[in-house]
Amino acid sequence: MSAKIVDRELRRLQIASAAMSLFAESGFETTSMNQVAAAAGVGKGTIYEYFRSKDELIGMSVRIWVEDMLEGIKSAIAGIDHPEDRLRSFVEFSVQAFITDDSTMRTAVSVFQTVLSNIENPTFSEGIRNAFEGTWQAIVDIVMDGKADGLFRIRNRKEAERIAINLLAFLDGIFLHHLITGKRFDLLEQVNHYMEYLLDTHMKS
Amino acid sequence: MSAKIVDRELRRLQIASAAMSLFAESGFETTSMNQVAAAAGVGKGTIYEYFRSKDELIGMSVRIWVEDMLEGIKSAIAGIDHPEDRLRSFVEFSVQAFITDDSTMRTAVSVFQTVLSNIENPTFSEGIRNAFEGTWQAIVDIVMDGKADGLFRIRNRKEAERIAINLLAFLDGIFLHHLITGKRFDLLEQVNHYMEYLLDTHMKS
Amino acid sequence: MSAKIVDRELRRLQIASAAMSLFAESGFETTSMNQVAAAAGVGKGTIYEYFRSKDELIGMSVRIWVEDMLEGIKSAIAGIDHPEDRLRSFVEFSVQAFITDDSTMRTAVSVFQTVLSNIENPTFSEGIRNAFEGTWQAIVDIVMDGKADGLFRIRNRKEAERIAINLLAFLDGIFLHHLITGKRFDLLEQVNHYMEYLLDTHMKS
Amino acid sequence: MSAKIVDRELRRLQIASAAMSLFAESGFETTSMNQVAAAAGVGKGTIYEYFRSKDELIGMSVRIWVEDMLEGIKSAIAGIDHPEDRLRSFVEFSVQAFITDDSTMRTAVSVFQTVLSNIENPTFSEGIRNAFEGTWQAIVDIVMDGKADGLFRIRNRKEAERIAINLLAFLDGIFLHHLITGKRFDLLEQVNHYMEYLLDTHMKS
DNA sequence: CATGAATGAGACTTCATTCAT
DNA sequence: GATGAATGAAGTCTCATTCAT
Numbered sequence: 001m002s003a004k005i006v007d008r009e010l011r012r013l014q015i016a017s018a019a020m021s022l023f024a025e026s027g028f029e030t031t032s033m034n035q036v037a038a039a040a041g042v043g044k045g046t047i048y049e050y051f052r053s054k055d056e057l058i059g060m061s062v063r064i065w066v067e068d069m070l071e072g073i074k075s076a077i078a079g080i081d082h083p084e085d086r087l088r089s090f091v092e093f094s095v096q097a098f099i100t101d102d103s104t105m106r107t108a109v110s111v112f113q114t115v116l117s118n119i120e121n122p123t124f125s126e127g128i129r130n131a132f133e134g135t136w137q138a139i140v141d142i143v144m145d146g147k148a149d150g151l152f153r154i155r156n157r158k159e160a161e162r163i164a165i166n167l168l169a170f171l172d173g174i175f176l177h178h179l180i181t182g183k184r185f186d187l188l189e190q191v192n193h194y195m196e197y198l199l200d201t202h203m204k205s
Numbered sequence: 206m207s208a209k210i211v212d213r214e215l216r217r218l219q220i221a222s223a224a225m226s227l228f229a230e231s232g233f234e235t236t237s238m239n240q241v242a243a244a245a246g247v248g249k250g251t252i253y254e255y256f257r258s259k260d261e262l263i264g265m266s267v268r269i270w271v272e273d274m275l276e277g278i279k280s281a282i283a284g285i286d287h288p289e290d291r292l293r294s295f296v297e298f299s300v301q302a303f304i305t306d307d308s309t310m311r312t313a314v315s316v317f318q319t320v321l322s323n324i325e326n327p328t329f330s331e332g333i334r335n336a337f338e339g340t341w342q343a344i345v346d347i348v349m350d351g352k353a354d355g356l357f358r359i360r361n362r363k364e365a366e367r368i369a370i371n372l373l374a375f376l377d378g379i380f381l382h383h384l385i386t387g388k389r390f391d392l393l394e395q396v397n398h399y400m401e402y403l404l405d406t407h408m409k410s
Numbered sequence: 411m412s413a414k415i416v417d418r419e420l421r422r423l424q425i426a427s428a429a430m431s432l433f434a435e436s437g438f439e440t441t442s443m444n445q446v447a448a449a450a451g452v453g454k455g456t457i458y459e460y461f462r463s464k465d466e467l468i469g470m471s472v473r474i475w476v477e478d479m480l481e482g483i484k485s486a487i488a489g490i491d492h493p494e495d496r497l498r499s500f501v502e503f504s505v506q507a508f509i510t511d512d513s514t515m516r517t518a519v520s521v522f523q524t525v526l527s528n529i530e531n532p533t534f535s536e537g538i539r540n541a542f543e544g545t546w547q548a549i550v551d552i553v554m555d556g557k558a559d560g561l562f563r564i565r566n567r568k569e570a571e572r573i574a575i576n577l578l579a580f581l582d583g584i585f586l587h588h589l590i591t592g593k594r595f596d597l598l599e600q601v602n603h604y605m606e607y608l609l610d611t612h613m614k615s
Numbered sequence: 616m617s618a619k620i621v622d623r624e625l626r627r628l629q630i631a632s633a634a635m636s637l638f639a640e641s642g643f644e645t646t647s648m649n650q651v652a653a654a655a656g657v658g659k660g661t662i663y664e665y666f667r668s669k670d671e672l673i674g675m676s677v678r679i680w681v682e683d684m685l686e687g688i689k690s691a692i693a694g695i696d697h698p699e700d701r702l703r704s705f706v707e708f709s710v711q712a713f714i715t716d717d718s719t720m721r722t723a724v725s726v727f728q729t730v731l732s733n734i735e736n737p738t739f740s741e742g743i744r745n746a747f748e749g750t751w752q753a754i755v756d757i758v759m760d761g762k763a764d765g766l767f768r769i770r771n772r773k774e775a776e777r778i779a780i781n782l783l784a785f786l787d788g789i790f791l792h793h794l795i796t797g798k799r800f801d802l803l804e805q806v807n808h809y810m811e812y813l814l815d816t817h818m819k820s
Numbered sequence: 821c822a823t824g825a826a827t828g829a830g831a832c833t834t835c836a837t838t839c840a841t
Numbered sequence: 842g843a844t845g846a847a848t849g850a851a852g853t854c855t856c857a858t859t860c861a862t
Contacts, residue, residue: 011846026322027234027322029232029234030234030322032831033831033832033833034830034831034832042847042848043847044832044849045833045834045848045849045850048832048834049846049847106318106321106322110318112381112385113315113318116311116314116385117311119387125385125387128386129385129386129387132382132386133386161390162394163398166375166399169379169381169395170374172382173373173375173378173379173381174370174371174375174378176317176374176378177337177370177374177377180321180334180337181333181334181338184337184338185366189367190367190370190371190374193368193371197402197406201402237855237856238856238857238858239857242824248822248823249858250822250824250825250860251824253858253859254822259858437728439645440732442834442835442836443836453844453845454845455837455839455843455845455846456843456844456845458836458837459843463836515731516732519724519727519728522791523721523724523728526724526794526795527640527642527645527721535795535797538795538796539796539797542795543796573808575792575800575805576785576808576809578788579788579791579792579805580784580785580788580789582788582791582792583784583786583788584780584781584784584785584788586727586784586788587747587783587787590727590730590740590747591744591747591748592744595780599777600781603777603781604781607812608812610816611812611815626825647851648852658828660827660828660829661827663853663854664825664826669853822862823860824860824862825860825861825862826861827860829855829856829857829858830855831853831854831855832852832853832854833853834850834851834852835849835851837847837848838847838848839845839846840845840846841843841846
């Protein structure tokens with residue numbers, strides 16, 4: 001009466017995950033559906049049972065990657081109370097993620113490139129923007145908490161946003177340069193240098 | 206070096222320049238040799254008289270783009286004496302370059318992605334690294350001049366390098382995020398915010 | 411013939427009927443087994459329980475369509491006594507069938523094309539030929555009845571056959587041309603013109 | 616300085632001709648570009664140097680076939696003066712064309728099917744309609760000439776058109792049925808039967 | 821030298837068919 | 842018996858590269 005039962009959403013996830021690994025390594029354009037099929041351990045046609053097209057697969061892969069990233073960050077700072085510690089934890093977690101696995105940054109760059117190449121296509125850009133706003137917000141919350149606790153010396157939420165945006169930009173930039181230049185400098189030292197500025201400037205005495 | 210060889214090199218440059226314009230607009234993978242030939246105003250076969258393969262063409266195009274970038278920066282700060290002004294000019298020039306033309310950052314990301322995907326291949330990575338070191342050096346020079354003039358308060362060359370590396374990382378990061386998020390924040394404000402930190406922290410009184 | 415076998419045959423009919431509707435709309439090649447399954451309200455695999463292959467399904471669908479056509483014609487002239495009226499009824503019924511629904515002729519052409527492309531394969535051609543012979547026979551019967559009644563002036567059965575064959579050929583031809591030329595002429599007028607010839611030439615006084 | 620010189624229009628014709636042969640045999644959908652390439656004696660990619668897509672190739676193939684057909688008809692009656700002889704020549708030529716080569720009718724059916732499946736797409740339907748009007752016109756001209764010469768008894772041009780439309784429809788119909796039924800009747804006899812009607816009815820005593 | 825016609829490998833995608841449930 | 846998930850052959854089309862002119 002009934003046929004093979006499959007959790008379609010799970011299967012989509014499995015395939016998209018396998019795909020994302022390849023995309024991370026070689027970029028979206030360069031990775032072929034054949035490679036994805038082989039990596040996912042399914043037939044070529046099977047992918048098309050779960051995704052209408054390569055673009056849809058890319059879209060979902062990116063979405064998953066972005067959401068995982070955001071979730072990872074949030075869980076890294078969960079359960080930590082002191083605002084300064086939360087800020088440091090956030091930065092340390094990010095550094096760890098990028099140091100542990102080079103592919104993280106390669107993926108990020110691939111994602112960025114895809115978003116920029118399809119800037120009109122909301123499939124690609126919307127998820128990314130939400131993720132950015134989510135991350136900014138997380139930092140802003142920390143800073144505002146610190147202000148409320150009388151730890152951080154900032155004027156208003158606007159300034160907290162400026163701090164958050166710059167921090168994230170710096171982190172992405174330094175990770176990127178670190179990888180591109182063949183790790184020609186000490187990543188930790190640079191990040192600490194930035195954090196010193198930040199805390200010196202805004203921590204109360 | 207005979208005239209012939211010079212001509213040959215000139216031709217390579219012309220073709221690679223024309224190619225780079227297309228690459229900047231549509232990415233390396235998406236741009237076909239047909240388009241390159243048309244844009245360069247030569248026959249398709251002619252390109253292969255001057256470049257062994259598309260990859261070699263991409264390599265040279267990237268090298269040219271990177272060198273132009275570096276040269277642009279250098280000429281932007283040439284003729285300016287005061288170290289602080291030179292630093293500000295450098296930043297302003299960078300901001301201008303990225304604000305004026307979105308494709309600059311798109312190209313940069315494409316270049317980064319290509320370099321990261323071919324991290325073993327020196328054709329792609331070497332030029333980039335040299336350019337980074339050149340740019341870092343330019344900043345270090347400014348800072349060290351400022352120190353010599355008694356303007357900047359830094360301990361040693363090592364600290365100047367840290368400042369340079371972080372500054373460049375931040376700039377690339379903020380440009381990238383600005384573009385990716387659909388310009389959801391005020392780029393100038395963020396850059397100025399960073400510069401305030403920098404100068405407040407290291408300028409004498 | 412047990413009940414089971416009857417059920418089986420009924421199921422084949424249901425599926426083939428559903429299939430034929432799609433085939434009529436989009437042609438045989440263009441209609442996928444997925445669409446057939448959906449339209450028939452059964453699983454894709456189920457179709458293969460009842461038909462060895464798509465070709466067999468097409469074969470049966472065509473057979474059904476052809477038989478329906480023939481049956482329609484026969485029932486249209488059933489119960490009409492006067493030979494001339496029966497002939498007119500036959501033509502009117504045919505015209506109506508093709509005027510009412512363009513897909514009738516589209517289907518016919520698809521069927522013809524399939525038969526011609528598989529002229530060796532009896533699956534496709536046999537049913538068609540029987541249908542033709544059946545229809546010819548129906549016309550011949552009318553004409554011979556008319557001759558027996560002293561209404562039609564024809565020499566022999568051979569001549570009756572010639573009349574029947576030409577009449578059917580003309581009808582198919584004019585329907586086809588009417589559709590292909592975007593209905594650039596008045597179909598009824600043309601058919602009446604032909605019928606005038608026919609009756610004027612062969613009707614007694 | 617210059618490269619291989621090729622008459623592009625000639626090449627298009629060669630490929631389209633080779634393609635049409637296959638299309639005639641197996642239909643447009645069923646014939647693959649691989650087969651076309653093999654039959655044309657060129658690489659698969661070469662076809663796409665001359666045709667943007669398979670549809671464009673089909674379009675041109677059909678156009679050529681239709682034009683050849685029309686031209687053949689016209690040249691068959693060229694140089695014949697007497698209207699009755701011209702009419703007979705036209706019919707004989709048509710019969711010959713279809714008797715000599717079965718693929719003629721198979722092609723016609725394929726063409727008809729394609730036109731009907733793409734009834735909205737003017738690429739396919741326009742050429743066909745023009746061909747029909749051209750052929751109708753040719754017949755009408757003959758008949759009107761016959762009227763002017765006092766040979767044919769017809770009331771007006773409208774009647775000449777009716778005669779032309781019906782004649783062509785009958786011919787296509789009878790050719791089609793002849794082929795489909797496995798040549799179960801004598802084609803010539805049927806055509807002569809029709810011509811007798813026609814001439815008996817409209818020739819002056 | 822310069823060219824562009826020619827090409828085949830390989831890209832994405834569809835779909836008839838099989839088979840485990 | 843019924844199902845639909847899985848599949849790979851085959852389809853259309855692109856494009857880097859070669860080579861005769």
